[in-house]
Amino acid sequence: xxxxxxLRVVLASRPVGEPGDDNFKLEESALxxxxxxxxxxxxxxxxxxxxxxxxxxxxxxxxEPVQIGDVMVGGTVCEVLESEDAALKKGDTVVAxxxxxxxxxxxxxxxxxxDQAADLKGLPLSTALGVLGMPGMTAYTGLxxxxxxxxxxxxxxxxxxxxxxxxxxxxxxxxxxxxxGIAGGKRKCDYVTGELGFDLCxxxxxxxxxxxxxxxxxxxxxxxxxxVGGPVFDAVLPLLNDFARIPVCGLINHYNDSATTHAGxxxxxxxxxxxxxxxxxxxxxxGFIVSDFGAQTKQFESDMSTWVTSGQVKYLEDVVDGLDxxxxxxxxxxxxxxxxxLVVKV
Amino acid sequence: xxxxxxLRVVLASRPVGEPGDDNFKLEESALxxxxxxxxxxxxxxxxxxxxxxxxxxxxxxxxEPVQIGDVMVGGTVCEVLESEDAALKKGDTVVAxxxxxxxxxxxxxxxxxxDQAADLKGLPLSTALGVLGMPGMTAYTGLxxxxxxxxxxxxxxxxxxxxxxxxxxxxxxxxxxxxxGIAGGKRKCDYVTGELGFDLCxxxxxxxxxxxxxxxxxxxxxxxxxxVGGPVFDAVLPLLNDFARIPVCGLINHYNDSATTHAGxxxxxxxxxxxxxxxxxxxxxxGFIVSDFGAQTKQFESDMSTWVTSGQVKYLEDVVDGLDxxxxxxxxxxxxxxxxxLVVKV
Numbered sequence: 001x002x003x004x005x006x007l008r009v010v011l012a013s014r015p016v017g018e019p020g021d022d023n024f025k026l027e028e029s030a031l032x033x034x035x036x037x038x039x040x041x042x043x044x045x046x047x048x049x050x051x052x053x054x055x056x057x058x059x060x061x062x063x064e065p066v067q068i069g070d071v072m073v074g075g076t077v078c079e080v081l082e083s084e085d086a087a088l089k090k091g092d093t094v095v096a097x098x099x100x101x102x103x104x105x106x107x108x109x110x111x112x113x114x115d116q117a118a119d120l121k122g123l124p125l126s127t128a129l130g131v132l133g134m135p136g137m138t139a140y141t142g143l144x145x146x147x148x149x150x151x152x153x154x155x156x157x158x159x160x161x162x163x164x165x166x167x168x169x170x171x172x173x174x175x176x177x178x179x180x181g182i183a184g185g186k187r188k189c190d191y192v193t194g195e196l197g198f199d200l201c202x203x204x205x206x207x208x209x210x211x212x213x214x215x216x217x218x219x220x221x222x223x224x225x226x227x228v229g230g231p232v233f234d235a236v237l238p239l240l241n242d243f244a245r246i247p248v249c250g251l252i253n254h255y256n257d258s259a260t261t262h263a264g265x266x267x268x269x270x271x272x273x274x275x276x277x278x279x280x281x282x283x284x285x286x287g288f289i290v291s292d293f294g295a296q297t298k299q300f301e302s303d304m305s306t307w308v309t310s311g312q313v314k315y316l317e318d319v320v321d322g323l324d325x326x327x328x329x330x331x332x333x334x335x336x337x338x339x340x341x342l343v344v345k346v
Numbered sequence: 347x348x349x350x351x352x353l354r355v356v357l358a359s360r361p362v363g364e365p366g367d368d369n370f371k372l373e374e375s376a377l378x379x380x381x382x383x384x385x386x387x388x389x390x391x392x393x394x395x396x397x398x399x400x401x402x403x404x405x406x407x408x409x410e411p412v413q414i415g416d417v418m419v420g421g422t423v424c425e426v427l428e429s430e431d432a433a434l435k436k437g438d439t440v441v442a443x444x445x446x447x448x449x450x451x452x453x454x455x456x457x458x459x460x461d462q463a464a465d466l467k468g469l470p471l472s473t474a475l476g477v478l479g480m481p482g483m484t485a486y487t488g489l490x491x492x493x494x495x496x497x498x499x500x501x502x503x504x505x506x507x508x509x510x511x512x513x514x515x516x517x518x519x520x521x522x523x524x525x526x527g528i529a530g531g532k533r534k535c536d537y538v539t540g541e542l543g544f545d546l547c548x549x550x551x552x553x554x555x556x557x558x559x560x561x562x563x564x565x566x567x568x569x570x571x572x573x574v575g576g577p578v579f580d581a582v583l584p585l586l587n588d589f590a591r592i593p594v595c596g597l598i599n600h601y602n603d604s605a606t607t608h609a610g611x612x613x614x615x616x617x618x619x620x621x622x623x624x625x626x627x628x629x630x631x632x633g634f635i636v637s638d639f640g641a642q643t644k645q646f647e648s649d650m651s652t653w654v655t656s657g658q659v660k661y662l663e664d665v666v667d668g669l670d671x672x673x674x675x676x677x678x679x680x681x682x683x684x685x686x687x688l689v690v691k692v
Contacts, residue, residue, distance in 0.1 A: 054626075061626045062588070229621055242408070248625045254618045267613015272600045274617055275575055278633040279594045280400075280407045285631040287624040 006031050008101030009326055011066045015056055018334065023056065024072070024327035032105045034084045039111065041078035041096060041104050043346040046323070047129035048074065048330050049163070050227075053255035062289055072100040072326075075134055076346075077125045078111070088113060095128050100326055102346055119301070121309045124317075130163055130341035131308055131315035134290055137300045138249055139167035141293035143225060146247035146286045151176030153222035156213075156239075158232045160201060161188040161316070163341035164249065167304075168225045169198045170313045177223075180216045182232055184336045191339075195314055210235035220244075229253045237274070240281055248287040255334060316340030352377050354447035355672055357412045361402055364680065369402065370418070370673035378451045380430045385457065387424035387442060387450050389692040392669070393475035394420065394676050394684075395509070396573075399601035408635055418446040418672075421480055422692075423471045424457070434459060441474050446672055448692055465647070467655045470663075476509055476687035477654055477661035480636055483646045484595055485513035487639035489571060492593035492632045497522030499568035502559070502585075504578050506547060507534040507662070509687035510595065513650075514571045515544045516659045523569075526562045528578055530682045537685075541660055556581035566590075575599045583620070586627055594633040601680060662686030 005028045012025040034040045055073055058065045066073055076099070080092040085108035088094065094111040098104035114120065114128055123132065130136060147168075149155055155172040159165040160181025169179045169192070181192040181201040189201035200216045202209065213235045220241035226233060230253030240246075277283060307313040318340040320329040326344045333342050351374045358371040380386045401419055404411045412419055422445070426438040431454035434440065440457040444450035460466065460474055469478065476482060493514075495501055501518040505511040506527025515525045515538070527538040527547040535547035546562045548555065559581045566587035572579060576599030586592075623629060653659040664686040666675040672690050679688050 062628070226621075229618060233617075233621070248621060251618070251621055251625055254622060267615055269613055270615050270617045271579075271620055272575060272597070274620065275572075275579070275594060275597055276600060278631050279597055280633070282408070282633040282635065282638060283631075284633075285624050285629075287626070287628040287630075289628065292628060 004031060005029065006101055006103040007323055008071050008099075009323060010069055010071055011056060013068065014058065019053065019056060019327075019331055021327060021331075026324055026327075031103055034082050034105050036084050037107055037109070038084050038105050039080050039088050039094075039108050040082040041076075041094065041098060041106065041111070042081050043076045043078050043098060043102050043104070043323075044093075045077040045126045045129055046074050046100060046326065046344040046346055047076065047134070048320075048326065048333055048342040048344060049135065050250055050252045050255060050333060052330065053252075053334060073097065074099045075129050077114075077128050078104070083108070093125060095133070100323065100344075102323060119305075121305045123305075123308065126317055126319065126341075126343045126345075127308070127315065129343055130317060131167060131313065132301065132304055135163035135341060136167050136304050137293070137297065138290040139164045139225075140171060140300045140304060141290060141296055142247035142249050142288055143168050143171055143223070145293060145296075146284070146288060147172075147223040147225060147245050149175045149177045149223050152178070154178045154180065154217055154219055154241075155223040155225070156180045156182065156217065156221050156236060157198075157225045158182045158204075158228040158236075159250075159252065159336075160192045160196070160198060161339065162227075164227055165225070166192070166196055166315065166340075167313060170196055170307075172223070173197055174307065174312055178219075180213075180221075182213070182228075188339065191316070195316075204232055214239055223247075226250070227252060237277060240277065240283060242281050244281065244283050246283060246285045248285060249289070252334065252336075318342045320344045322346075350377060351375065352447055352449040353669055354417050354445075355669060356415055356417055357402060359414065360404065365399065365402060365673075365677055367673060367677075372670055372673075377449055380428050380451050382430050383453055383455070384430050384451050385426050385434050385440075385454050386428040387422075387440065387444060387452065387457070388427050389422045389424050389444060389448050389450070389669075390439075391423040391472045391475055392420050392446060392672065392690040392692055393422065393480070394666075394672065394679055394688040394690060395481065396596055396598045396601060396679060398676065399598075399680060419443065420445045421475050423460075423474050424450070429454070439471060441479070446669065446690075448669060465651075467651045469651075469654060472663055472665065472687075472689045472691075473654070473661065475689055476663060477513060477659065478647065478650055481509035481687060482513050482650050483639070483643065484636040485510045485571075486517060486646045486650060487636060487642055488593035488595050488634055489514050489517055489569070491639060491642075492630070492634060493518075493569040493571060493591050495521045495523045495569050498524070500524045500526065500563050500565055500587075501569040501571070502526045502528065502563065502567050502582060503544070503571045504528045504550075504574040504582075505596075505598065505682075506538045506542070506544060507685065508573075510573055511571070512538070512542055512661065512686075513659060516542055516653075518569070519543055520653065520658055524565075526559070526567075528559070528574075534685065537662070541662075550578055560585055569593075572596070573598065583623060586623065586629060588627050590627065590629050592629060592631045594631060595635070598680065598682075664688045666690045668692070 192201040227250035229251035538547040573596035575597035
């Protein structure tokens with residue numbers, strides 16, 4: 001091991017609105033030694049994902065917030081440098097949740113050993129954080145369990161070029177659906193239709209976006225995979241068909257809302273209208289996170305690795321080099337500036 | 347047949363806000379003769395239900411609006427006066443959908459013959475419009491299919507003394523749940539706990555209602571059976587537990603909203619907050635109407651008649667005498683003035 005120090009990014013302060021550079025602090029700390037049952041890990045890849053914005057706030061959510069001064073959380077692919085546990089040895093590759101840092105000492109039981117040849121079918125290690133990891137499984141479990149797509153139905157996928165959306169749409173195509181993506185900008189839209197094979201893609205930055213979405217869905221919408229919220233949701237709502245299903249896995253447009261901006265959101269209050277739509281159209285809205293479907297991990301891994309190696313599901317990664325670039329890359333992610341699954345090569 | 351005329355209540359004009367007397371018109375018309383395949387029916391009981399407010403408006407919903415000058419729609423129990431169909435004979439009793447009128451000629455295929463002894467286990471004919479009819483089946487199918495109550499969970503039921511709510515809560519008790527009702531006024535609350543056996547009932551007219559509901563649900567809420575909306579929903583939302591289920595079968599507090607009052611509903615817009623709750627608590631909201639579960643009719647009838655005759659499910663009817671009283675009784679229903687399932691003896 002060439003480095004005697006751990007480089008890490010800690011939460012310096014809680015953002016109000018968009019996170020800025022000053023909410024993060026890059027610092028060095030001493031490398032701890034693994035005790036019995038523990039391993040010392042070196043981070044190879046760090047996943048950057050929208051949900052991390054939630055962990056920076058102290059509002060109640062499905063997970064505890066990161067405390068000020070603590071390392072930012074995140075999924076990682078790591079190499080084992082030292083092992084004090086019989087289950088792992090030096091040189092093993094593991095998927096871990098060690099966050100924004102170059103090294104970590106954790107209990108061996110909190111990591112999962114992966115074999116690049118067997119588990120990833122020879123695909124790059126970074127895919128364990130993307131199409132074959134949490135975002136891919138979020139797409140798979142949310143679409144199949146909640147969305148329940150049927151051949152011939154119309155599916156609308158927001159953030160269609162993103163880590164989750166790209167997979168949702170491609171699985172829906174495999175299931176025989178008509179798939180309409182929504183993405184920001186011509187480059188992303190061209191990728192979504194040209195590379196990923198969606199039937200159409202509507203640019204949410206276009207003037208007249210809502211009208212264009214309506215035109216793209218002449219038979220209405222049967223499944224809307226919600227991961228953005230905001231104006232995209234507003235455009236989708238009137239197009240939903242009777243019995244439409246709406247898996248809710250993210251609301252990136254609202255992650256920078258503060259309690260203050262929530263309270264000041266301009267009226268009218270549309271909750272009664274939304275409830276009326278749920279009632280009269282018999283809609284199903286269901287929120288989920290990937291761990292709710294943990295029991296389906298094996299099935300996911302089997303299906304997805306088959307689809308990826310056969311070319312039925314394509315993926316794109318946006319790789320940022322160096323942990324010091326993580327804060328800026330994450331800020332860009334919340335603005336939709338990444339193109340493909342965002343990972344940091346540490 | 348003593349009466350040569352049909353007495354009927356037609357929609358005179360579409361209400362803006364609460365319906366008034368002038369939205370209805372009582373009139374007489376000639377009695378038509380049944381053609382081949384038809385029957386002439388005399389109405390014994392007419393069911394009055396909140397959904398009828400929706401049919402008075404021309405906003406898009408799951409059913410067509412009643413046209414101006416047309417008879418108000420509604421479920422009925424009728425006697426066959428003349429039959430031109432082999433399947434029915436004079437004197438048979440049927441459940442029909444002939445609306446607010448004393449007589450009707452309809453196709454024999456649109457009615458369902460009932461035997462008071464066999465089908466209703468000797469219970470009054472009016473129960474075919476209540477606990478053993480549409481409201482009872484709404485409660486049964488919505489609670490069991492969408493609410494999926496588990497023993498030990500906390501269930502909150504709005505309009506708890508009403509035709510649907512009373513049944514929801516009693517089935518939830520049978521399933522081993524802790525059941526908290528919400529009703530308007532001490533008399534209804536006393537009935538809900540004393541007669542129906544709910545664990546608690548909170549009066550939504552009380553000052554500090556939200557705080558009292560919170561106190562009544564120390565372990566949060568796992569199932570909220572939504573049939574009212576408005577301030578009751580607002581008090582429930584923050585109490586919902588992770589993975590809570592919300593069957594949405596009605597929104598009586600909003601039925602008198604007009605497009606104008608919707609548009610002018612005071613802000614802030616809480617849709618982003620509601621979506622955030624759905625996401626972070628992994629809530630399931632699902633709208634339904636009873637016909638969505640039509641395949642479960644036999645199972646419902648078997649279970650419910652058993653429960654009612656054994657005394658596990660009690661029911662209360664609010665019987666109004668005379669079709670001319672229907673418009674006022676219906677207006678009172680929307681204000682919560684009825685006490686028990688509202689039926690008109692015609």
